[in-house]
Each structure stands twice: as structure tokens, then as C-alpha cells.
Amino acid sequence: MSRSARLSLWNAAFVIARRDFTAIVFSKVFLLFLIGPLFFLAISAGGGMIGGMAASGINNPALGIAMSAQDNAAVKQANEALDPLVGMPDILLIEEASRDDPAALLDDEDRNLFAVLTGTLDNPLLTGPKEDVERWEGEIAMMVGAARGEAIPQAGIRTSITDGGIINRQTARDATARAGILVLFMLTMFLAGMILSNLVEEKGNKIIEILAAAIPMDAVFVGKLFAMLGVSLVGLTVWGTAAGAILYFGASALPPIPPPAVGWPMFFALFVTYFSMSYLLIGSVFITIGSMAPTVREVQTISLPATILNLGIFFLAMYALSKPGSPLEVAAAIFPLSSPYMMLARAAQDGVLWWHLAALAWQVLWVAIFVKVGATLFRRTVLKSGGAGRVRDTERKGLLAMLGLAKLGILSNRS
Structure with missing residues (x-):
């Protein structure tokens, strides 16, 4: 198979992302996936309203x-x-x-x-x-x-x-920062698992081997990462709209929410941005794990240390938040996996914007590094490519890949 028949890295990544995104978003399972958290949100809102109604009639100060x-x-x-x-x-x-x-x-x-x-x-x-x-x-x-x-x-x-500002400005911003870190962590962990299941399923169907023979493995990883990110953003939009409607209609029953230092519009924009970076960073780790595990059971076993690591990063960010300006807080902001959490906290505590651009560039660099390392490990441990004795096998896989991708509609009409 000649190199002219292969798509470029970004074109191939876009084709993979479009295929995975369309297949997931327009499935019935995804609809149920979207509706599930809405039930818990509705139950929580209903319980809060009932509790507020009960509390409003008794023990008024x-x-x-x-x-x-x-x-x-x-x-x-x-x-x-x-x-x-x-x-x-x-x-x-x-x-x-x-x-x-x-x-x-x-x-x-x-x-x-x-x-x-x-x-x-x-x-x-x-x-x-x-x-x-x-x-x-x-x-x-x-x-x-x-x-x-x-x-x-x-x-x-x-x-x-008498309180001298018990809930003073800094304390209020700390509360907003902690809430932002908690929501970011929960969403990332809840949605990142989709990458594992998607990749293991395609490994079981041998689709991933067909893709790897005809498309650069880096493009496969990048395409799947951004496809899952797009799916997650769709879910985030639906759940955020529902939560916003509940907050809007129930605002009178809620206590005043302290605004972040950068203001609510910029904070929400940074939240979505840092969620995307956190998802890509954690997802690049998870996709490497999923690519090397042959079965779902082994994925669950191997992913446990990664989950524990992510929990440790969450607790590190929460602890570092209580020590602003300390070496620990600076280290947590630099470490790539905890950087999205700490920078979101800084958005709540401080109105300086330029350092968010530097942090995002730093996080993008590490996403690229993680994807490259994951793709290399997959080639060497799963595909075992690169040896001289594998040339004929690679050519045979390439021919099979051409046929397989044509059936999947992934390869373009280029000959």
C-alpha cells in the first residue's frame, strides 16, 4: 500500500472523530445516557424545594x-x-x-x-x-x-x-473555587470512562487493527479523544441547561452565590475550557490503558490505579487551594493532570487572565505528549510493529485495511 493512499494525520483524525461522534450521539443508548442524570437532578431539585417549603414555615429567626x-x-x-x-x-x-x-x-x-x-x-x-x-x-x-x-x-x-464579614470576599471566592474543582472532577471522571469502553469494543471487533494499518495511530487516538470530548460537551450542554433552568426558577430559595473574581461569564467559559483540557489529559491516559487491555475485565483492573491517581490529584488540588502562593500550590498548577483544577480555582480567586493562556498552552503540549506516548506503546506492545520480520504481515494488514475501511466508510475515495 502506497503512502499516497493514507490520509494525513489531521484529516484522518477528523474522519475518526466524525465517525465516532455520529455513531454515539445518534444512538438510543446515548439518549438514555443523557436522561439518566436528569432524573437525579430533578429528584434533588424536588427534594430541595420540599425541604425549603417545610423550612420556610418553621423556626423563622x-x-x-x-x-x-x-x-x-x-x-x-x-x-x-x-x-x-x-x-x-x-x-x-x-x-x-x-x-x-x-x-x-x-x-x-x-x-x-x-x-x-x-x-x-x-x-x-x-x-x-x-x-x-x-x-x-x-x-x-x-x-x-x-x-x-x-x-x-x-x-x-x-x-x-457583628460578623465583620464572616463570609468575606476571599472566603466566598474560596468556596466558589472548591465547588468548581468538585464539579470539574465529577464530570471528568463520569465521562472519561466512555473512552475505555469504546476502544475495548473496537479491539474486540478487530476494527482498531484495521484503522491502525491504514491510518496513523496518532490520528486514531486524537480522533477518538476529540470525538468523546464532543460527546461529553453535548451531555454537558444538556445537563447544564437543565441545571440552569432549575437554578433560575428556584433562585429565590437559594442563598446568595458568591461571584468569582473573573465574573460569571468568563468563569463559565474557563470552566468549559478547563473541562475540555482535563478530559483530554485524563482521556489520553485512559485511551492508552484501553488500547493495551484485551478485555473489559482487564480494563477495569488496569484502570483502577489510574482512577486512584485521579482521586489523589483531586485531593491534592483541594489541599493546595488552602495554601495560596505556596510551593505546593504552584507545583499543583504546573503538574499537567492537576493544572486544570488549580487554574479553575485561580479563576475564582484572582482576576488575572494572562496566566490562563500560558496554562492552556502548557496543557495542550502535555495532551500531545500523552497521545504520542500512548500511540507508541500501542504500536510496540499490541501491534508489535517495527521489526524486520513483520514487513509482509504489515503489507497484508494494509490490504485488509483498505477493504475494511471501505466498508466502514472511513477511507476517502482517494486511490
Whole structure:
């Protein structure tokens, strides 16, 4: 077989990717694969809605009123008068000696208070977390004004923020970073297994040997990697749309989600990009394992160390996240398999964008290295090509490959 009959590396990779992508996406099994996680998503959303409805009617935090007995009575009367009109918070009258310490009252779990109003009607002080103080400050000022006998409040009230920003900006971004790493890891591990099963099936049908005889093995690996990546992105789009719809309609029942440093649009774009790189990196390792394992049972045995390695990388990224700027964090960002996780975390923590370009170029380089190493191992261990005594066998496989690929519709009309 002459070299003119062989497709170039990228043309062959595109043909393999198109064939695998079309065969998988338009199958009934893939439809069930897409629907499966949606059931779990719907069940989780339904359980969350039911739990939110149940929690909304019980144990509502109250506003503690820790003034004199006379002022407490006036505030209670004003609250009852205004509640039907503007919706006032529930109040709890406190007349013990402990009312002089608002922080102690807020820490008392038995009272379940979101804020405490102390001082006098002429000089009130509202103490509580920033979010709750900002939410209720206007209504409480109106209530105090009504307790003083004012139709319109003549002055506001003093406030004291007790948490000092418990959920401060850095802590919030750390939470977003950890959530991003967790979702990225789960999606990568859930979807990367498709590469193994696909390759083992084609080995069992001898299709992979036909492909390897007529198409560069590097092109076979690249084509299958990008085909599975395309399939994964289709699933990611469907699941992401469903999750986005649930979040949109249930936004009122959710707590505020801290935004990442680069903003949500850029963070989502980087998430998809780093998911693609993580999938290609892990997939290139998995496809090498699958190409050398003769049966599905052996694939499961051989892939176990790779799965454990990926778990170790996940825990490394989560631990390194807690030590920003340390040598461990820098090493985790450089190591190719953990680099997508750490760079996504950096997108949540820091708004610098240029280093993402450097990281992506570094990860692309390692994808190429892993694919080249995997293809070489496959040729030497499975096909056992390269020896002088294999020339006739290679020519015979080439002729069979021409016939096989013609039946599969993979080879072009080039003669």
C-alpha cells in the first residue's frame, strides 16, 4: 500500500472523530445516557424545594427587642400595627439582664435571633450580621418611629455589624473555587470512562487493527479523544441547561452565590475550557490503558490505579487551594493532570487572565505528549510493529485495511 493512499494525520483524525461522534450521539443508548442524570437532578431539585417549603414555615429567626419594659411594649404594639401593611419580622421581647450583651443573645441557639435591637427608642442600636441588618434596617426604623409616635420616621437607627464579614470576599471566592474543582472532577471522571469502553469494543471487533494499518495511530487516538470530548460537551450542554433552568426558577430559595473574581461569564467559559483540557489529559491516559487491555475485565483492573491517581490529584488540588502562593500550590498548577483544577480555582480567586493562556498552552503540549506516548506503546506492545520480520504481515494488514475501511466508510475515495 502506497503512502499516497493514507490520509494525513489531521484529516484522518477528523474522519475518526466524525465517525465516532455520529455513531454515539445518534444512538438510543446515548439518549438514555443523557436522561439518566436528569432524573437525579430533578429528584434533588424536588427534594430541595420540599425541604425549603417545610423550612420556610418553621423556626423563622426573630428580631430580639432588648430594651426597657416600656420600650419593649411600645415596639411590640408598633410591630403588630405595621405587620399587615409592610410585613415586619417576628420579634422576641427580652427583659433579662443579658439583654445588655447583643453578641451573647445572637449566639444563643435557643432564641434563634437574626439581630438584636438595644438602647432606647430615642437612641436605638441594631446589632446583627450585615446581610440581615441591610435587609431589615428600613422596616425596623419604621417600627421604632411608630413606637415613638411618629407617622414618618424622623431619623434612622444606628447599626453594628457583628460578623465583620464572616463570609468575606476571599472566603466566598474560596468556596466558589472548591465547588468548581468538585464539579470539574465529577464530570471528568463520569465521562472519561466512555473512552475505555469504546476502544475495548473496537479491539474486540478487530476494527482498531484495521484503522491502525491504514491510518496513523496518532490520528486514531486524537480522533477518538476529540470525538468523546464532543460527546461529553453535548451531555454537558444538556445537563447544564437543565441545571440552569432549575437554578433560575428556584433562585429565590437559594442563598446568595458568591461571584468569582473573573465574573460569571468568563468563569463559565474557563470552566468549559478547563473541562475540555482535563478530559483530554485524563482521556489520553485512559485511551492508552484501553488500547493495551484485551478485555473489559482487564480494563477495569488496569484502570483502577489510574482512577486512584485521579482521586489523589483531586485531593491534592483541594489541599493546595488552602495554601495560596505556596510551593505546593504552584507545583499543583504546573503538574499537567492537576493544572486544570488549580487554574479553575485561580479563576475564582484572582482576576488575572494572562496566566490562563500560558496554562492552556502548557496543557495542550502535555495532551500531545500523552497521545504520542500512548500511540507508541500501542504500536510496540499490541501491534508489535517495527521489526524486520513483520514487513509482509504489515503489507497484508494494509490490504485488509483498505477493504475494511471501505466498508466502514472511513477511507476517502482517494486511490
